[in-house]
Amino acid sequence: MSEKVLMCGNEALGEAAILAGVDGYFGYPITPQNEATAYMARRMPEEGRVFVQSESELAAINMVMGAAATGARAMTSSSSPGISLMQEGISYLAGLELPCVIVNIMRGGPGLGSIAPAQGDYFQATRGGGHGDYRCIVLAPASVQELVDLMQLAFDLADQYRITVMVLGDGILGQMMEPVELRKLPRRDLPEKTWAITGARGRPQNILRSLLMTDNQLELHNKHLQEKYAGICKSETRVEQFDVDDADVICVAYGIAARVVKSAVIVARDEGIRAGWIRPITLWPFPTDAIGMAAEHKGREFLVVEMSCGQMLEDVRLAVNGKAPVRFYGRAGGAVPTVEEVLEQIRKIAPVIVD
Amino acid sequence: MSEKVLMCGNEALGEAAILAGVDGYFGYPITPQNEATAYMARRMPEEGRVFVQSESELAAINMVMGAAATGARAMTSSSSPGISLMQEGISYLAGLELPCVIVNIMRGGPGLGSIAPAQGDYFQATRGGGHGDYRCIVLAPASVQELVDLMQLAFDLADQYRITVMVLGDGILGQMMEPVELRKLPRRDLPEKTWAITGARGRPQNILRSLLMTDNQLELHNKHLQEKYAGICKSETRVEQFDVDDADVICVAYGIAARVVKSAVIVARDEGIRAGWIRPITLWPFPTDAIGMAAEHKGREFLVVEMSCGQMLEDVRLAVNGKAPVRFYGRAGGAVPTVEEVLEQIRKIAPVIVD
């Protein structure tokens, strides 16, 4: 086990990408993820790899597309407005089935908003802000260590499924420092990238295209994508649970918000309230089954906490499917819920149990 | 009542915008909405109004922003990939609360996809493909006549609520010709645009900004937006229903798909199947109450039909909230469901009632 170092999330995600063997980083500065771009500007050339500061996020995602098309591991990172500019590109990446990793260190919105931490891009990430039917795998780390580990998983998932993996954190995750072990995780057994465009030597030409105009090709392609997505749902859903079994109130939150909520749940238990906690680690695929199962238990209520006006809320409601009441507490536009605020909500829902 | 003329949807929407008093059209060519841009290129100067072919969709949405900021009625139109490029701009428009109208004549995706009709941008339109918590009003006409009427409503709604209104149709709606009456609808009583930037004469400077960094301003702004959105949900939800009262199976579809489904429902009734039909006209706000009420009736099933892999499906499931089974039939990537296919699905669900 390597030693722990104190590192901010933005730098740690860069180092994790290097551990994962990223070949090219393409990005454009934006707060609160700037340390990532700066870190890569320094580290990538040290590793003999490619760093390009693109002229825009639009260019960045297209550079990623080009790099990924050659079979290289490619990534970009940005924050909310920059990710919005990538939506056309992301839809193309989905259509072309090119693997890559996009980091979104979210800030307050809409518009220029603020540089304060937020979780307002959940819909964009999980539903596809671009056009057409497609999905990205969305990973939501809650600590710098988890960020380091999930970044590496992200590259593997991307290659395994030929898919865009988005790592979604908020400004705090990017800025905060925590001790991390920069451990290199074992790489999955991955398929060869026979589809990559590298020069048609000794094989027929490879074509990467998303325009499919004849013979129902595009519908077949969509079917193929949907099947792939279904497979990912089956195999790659991740969730963390805590004190759920006997809970009267189950809190659902992700990322930094989940840590605030966990503190609240711990205090609530101390107060004699049977609170539990579910933290989706993959936002897509969403842990629908875990939450659905938790909802089977009669008399339970759910509390969704987000740094947004209620976006994951919809996924929780879809998972619960009317079997239990689902309440919501959110702070928006860069504000962060406090332990005390969440506790207040928990107290409203659940009775104190005197054992 | 003025005479009916045969007009394709793309041209009709342009003429409707002119009836609604649009001051500026800014757009970039893309199939299958090109007739709209070409029509406006011809008609706007005839009316002494502004037509600009922008260098891109990115520029188009920002030109719309500029025009709207001066208090003018402004619009753009495009199709799926072009709308993806507008996502940052749309988030800004939401933050700035600028009224405007965006038409999306959807095509097959993801990526370049095809120019065939599709409904794969439902998530993008209703959840906000841009960053942050915001909503656009989304109108989904099902005929050229309704397109003409809703375009005019769109400008009124935009001005009344200082919001972006998106008119969502598929390629068929843009291309098909139907008889239309180019009737001018009465304009709503609208608030004065005191916020517009027109020159600070005799009043303090007006500032339109979305960067709100201090004193929780951004959260307050988000609260204000959410309240506005709640008000719109209360007042502006529109839905069409047909044969719902005694139905064993209720079909939900919008736009052109809804017309296919309606034909199927009619045939099903002829076959002795008690089928009904709900067509959301506003996709946001979604007619949650209408569908939720329909779901109260025991023993019913719902069938959602889309030209996508299942997007509105989520809204229907959220509205039904576990009270009834919700099934889905979709065609993707530019394919259109046929009456026969939908009938097949209806037959599977509902028994034939022999009266």
Place this chain on the structure above:
Amino acid sequence: MMAGNFLEEVIIAGFGGQGVILAGKLLTQTAMKKDLKVSYIPAYGPEVRGGTANCMVVISDESVACPLVVSPTSLIVMNKASLLKFTPALKSGGLMVMNRTLIDVAAGRDDITLLEVPADDIALKLDNPRGANMVALGAYVTARGILTVDDVAACMPDVLAKRYHDTLEANIKTLKAGAAYIREHYDAVVS
């Protein structure tokens, strides 16, 4: 004109340059002018030029629910590729107008009314080499009996771009030649 409740679903198909789009619009416009409910959808293909073109016209006395035509009640095919593509979809009992000049194969259906019209030949004879579409339309209208060729002729100025109005007369003549051909050869089917 047909009486009672009806739903006529037409597909007109051919080469890019054969004027099927115009024929479809003209049919739709005419039906609209006769206070029928109509819809019209052009198929826009991937090819810039060339390839096949087709359009879907729905005519009804009730408002048109589904504007898409999958199984037409009538089919006008101007070339072989279109015949091959659309014949299987034609409803049993339906009507087919086939451009015999360019189609040298059989329709292969005996459950339909087949009208074989040498559309290009007729047009060429009338010195209107691009008029095969009008011949076929005249034939269709006459056989189907929902509208008359005079109705159609009256609407031609609405649909033809102004700069082509000098061809009006020739086109009307060609249209009527199509009608005449049907009356001459298929009098039995004229409704």
Place this chain on the structure above:
Amino acid sequence: MMAGNFLEEVIIAGFGGQGVILAGKLLTQTAMKKDLKVSYIPAYGPEVRGGTANCMVVISDESVACPLVVSPTSLIVMNKASLLKFTPALKSGGLMVMNRTLIDVAAGRDDITLLEVPADDIALKLDNPRGANMVALGAYVTARGILTVDDVAACMPDVLAKRYHDTLEANIKTLKAGAAYIREHYDAVVS
């Protein structure tokens, strides 16, 4: 060192140029090296330069659930604006280190342990005019008793950028002066 279960939540606040970010990182690094669980969040404000800066440090013997500090158990304030902003949030029974050189108002709380340290004066006297942060940190560490100034001094090279390593000695001296001040004036509170 403190025994048993504990959760120390610190806010360090001051002017942009006062080195509160560095002090926070140093504190966090030291705690980490002593095998405690830690987290550190800098506040990044809208202003490019100037304005107030602050950071949140959490130290615990159990893994840190919530890294955000709303009600700190300890507060180090380097200027008046910070004092006014954060004092109300300090937990009852908490510890406050106040830079007396730049703050001429009272804390206004009698339910806390208040340490008034003339941080800038002390630093200036040691010819380390930018060392007020070290004075305050030394004072805090000494009073709080979770870590020692020697622990902190040992970690300084990890946190200070290489190009400033020539200031190590001066900074350690300044740090210890802060500790000494506390021992001298507030011996009672030293844990």
Place this chain on the structure above:
Amino acid sequence: MQTVFSRTPTLKDCTTHYCPGCGHGLAHRLVAEVIDELDIRSRTLGIAPVGCAVYAYDYIDVDMIEVPHGRAPAVATGMKRMRPNNIIFTYQGDGDLASIGAAEILHAANRGEKITVIFVNNAVYGMTGGQMAPTTLLDQVTATTPRGRSQQNDGFPLRICELLTVLPGTAYIERCSLHDPKHIRQVKKAIRRAFEHQVEDKPGLTLVELLSPCPTYWRKSPKEAMAWIANEMTKVFPLQCFKEPEKS
């Protein structure tokens, strides 16, 4: 008998989807010929535009990718940085390169990316039905300039070569024309020079602009279209080598 001219192997043996007399077919052939002459088929990577030539990969038999409208130079950057030993070219129309993709070509050129750009200027948007392009001539009638392009409303024909020549990152910039056999030869030479420059791994971006006929949306016969290039287009877009590559 000796074969004086035959189809080059890298041009696939199939019919194009282009209109009769369209310049894209010509341009494809010339690119394919150069690839074969330089013997670089198996290490060339192409980027198709969004425009009439979107199917370029159906005709040019090298590894290719189709990318978002206008972004080819950014994609090429990603590719070239990953695979500096491959020969990378973009094939872009005037709408693709000069309108929506203006920022990407400008910055790829300014960075001096070692890529080759084949820029097909037909003064119109072909694929979408004949709308105004940035390169549309003044007074030219298009679907979106029904009264002819007006300088006041629509601005000036944009001269890409002149613009990019200003940038030190460009190594070779030439404008040629496809309007007759003599000029077609010149086009081929230019394309060859551009590819050669890249093959020799010399610094800087190379770009060849081709004035190319779109008979369909110019509403001209193929012959008239060629004449229009010679008589009208070249007045606004003078044929010229704007920047000579250094000799090796």
Place this chain on the structure above:
Amino acid sequence: MQTVFSRTPTLKDCTTHYCPGCGHGLAHRLVAEVIDELDIRSRTLGIAPVGCAVYAYDYIDVDMIEVPHGRAPAVATGMKRMRPNNIIFTYQGDGDLASIGAAEILHAANRGEKITVIFVNNAVYGMTGGQMAPTTLLDQVTATTPRGRSQQNDGFPLRICELLTVLPGTAYIERCSLHDPKHIRQVKKAIRRAFEHQVEDKPGLTLVELLSPCPTYWRKSPKEAMAWIANEMTKVFPLQCFKEPEKS
């Protein structure tokens, strides 16, 4: 006593958020002075960039809007077309205008939009913490060029005036500098000429580039920063009037 110099009314009476010695404050003042001198405050509409000057509306007392990063020229187009009698200006940094917004400025210029662009070139991204801008000099160290800007990896300093001068849609292009009182006077004159051109409703876009100090991310004292402009920046960005507006 006579007032030789005082704060002009359109410059709001408040403290800026800029670093000591930053050029934005100077640029704001000069713009405000010109607005007052031309007596156009009540019909001037300003567009703030995304960059350090994002709060320009807090200082310049005219109607203003804040728009997406780089898109000010497109927004200005929408505004000017709607309100041709208003005076519209954008205020943009080098990242905003020359990097992400390259397409928008190029096309607004090419269309000859009747707007005035105040282009503040400080060779760095100030707002986001000192990253490389397109105008960063070779070898200049920034957050994203820790070893100095390398021509090979990062391309050349982009000269916007030289580029836009090529376009017939531009009417007046001048590069000036804020590095000493004499040059500040020249800046003011240039800004005045640009606005005057628009006030007289003459065709074409007007742009004034200002070499402007960012002491913070150049890691220099304000005085050193001024010297660096004079000694280094002007070598790469020569001070010059590239295009004279026609006399009225």
Place this chain on the structure above:
Amino acid sequence: MVQKELTAHIKINSERCKGCGLCVWVCPQKSIAIDKISNNMGYFPACTDDVGCTGCAMCALICPEAAIEVYRDNTTQTDTASVTSTSGKDNA
């Protein structure tokens, strides 16, 4: 058909040809014409009787469909055809 000694001739792939007429236009020998019978795509292709053909390859050079091949007697050597394409050795 006039019998004559062929020093050069061309081969037009009439199924590829779209009848654009550019070859007809550029042939210095007026050796090419447009056919009266359309091909399977519906186009009227170019045709030739090779009379007068010098093998200058102008036609092939301008053909957008690469539908023309040009052959010439080995002994003749004029300078017009500089566009012979080589097949890449590297097309493994």
Place this chain on the structure above:
Amino acid sequence: MVQKELTAHIKINSERCKGCGLCVWVCPQKSIAIDKISNNMGYFPACTDDVGCTGCAMCALICPEAAIEVYRDNTTQTDTASVTSTSGKDNA
């Protein structure tokens, strides 16, 4: 402080001043210095005793905070100050 006949003087708004020192640098008369006492924002502002001030306005011209006003005796008339700002008549 030396008493002298003032023909010109400046007024520095020391709360606005950020102590950048540019005015100190450009003053031809060396009439400006940086103060030793910081203002409320924490900056050390510029200060002057007006000795030697000619009213040339160089300092005002370069001040990024517009923190300096310059006054001059009506009778004196030098050419240096060409930057007097007018208040817009139109600020209704």
